[in-house]
Amino acid sequence: MDKTTYYSKNKEMRKEYGRKYYEENKEKMRIYQKAYQAKYRQREGFKEWKSNYMKEYQKEYFKKNPPDKEKQSERMKKYFEKNKDRMNAYWKKYRDSDRGKEVMRINNWKQIGVIDTDFKLLYEQYKKETHCWICGCEYTRPRHKHLDHDHETGEVRYICCMKCNIQVLGRKRGSK
Ligand SMILES: [Zn+2]
Numbered sequence: 001m002d003k004t005t006y007y008s009k010n011k012e013m014r015k016e017y018g019r020k021y022y023e024e025n026k027e028k029m030r031i032y033q034k035a036y037q038a039k040y041r042q043r044e045g046f047k048e049w050k051s052n053y054m055k056e057y058q059k060e061y062f063k064k065n066p067p068d069k070e071k072q073s074e075r076m077k078k079y080f081e082k083n084k085d086r087m088n089a090y091w092k093k094y095r096d097s098d099r100g101k102e103v104m105r106i107n108n109w110k111q112i113g114v115i116d117t118d119f120k121l122l123y124e125q126y127k128k129e130t131h132c133w134i135c136g137c138e139y140t141r142p143r144h145k146h147l148d149h150d151h152e153t154g155e156v157r158y159i160c161c162m163k164c165n166i167q168v169l170g171r172k173r174g175s176k
Pocket of ligand 1: 132133134135136137160161162163164165
């Protein structure tokens with residue numbers, strides 16, 4: 001018999017044997033491995049040692065392979081460009097959802113300086129209002145509704161229409 005055919009045949013056989021052995025003893029091997037790992041993990045200081053080791057490893061890795069900021073941002077740009085439509089659609093859907101509307105409204109209030117202990121409750125109240133607290137007009141467009149707050153303390157004062165906010169409260173503010 002040719003040596004190479006003998007070898008390749010033998011190799012196949014060994015492979016087959018190993019596969020069979022693994023199949024037959026899979027469960028046993030898994031249990032043994034688990035027990036071994038559990039025992040090893042229990043050893044004192046293992047957790048700290050491992051986390052320190054990982055930290056050091058990462059530090060070394062970044063020292064050797066510093067991330068290329070320019071390349072990274074270039075990659076991000078490309079990603080956004082490629083997925084622009086999908087992402088825009090996603091954001092549009094989020095903005096139009098009740099949750100998105102609430103988050104954005106509350107963020108806007110915080111940005112303009114409104115201070116409140118419970119923004120969620122404030123938003124619920126704001127959403128419920130159908131008429132201006134000052135002149136009593138009905139809100140026909142969402143943009144009509146306005147949350148008025150004290151610019152010095154951040155405290156909420158009124159939920160009123162845009163007109164009242166400018167004409168009534170604006171004057172008050174100016175005369176102060
Ligand atoms: Zn009004």
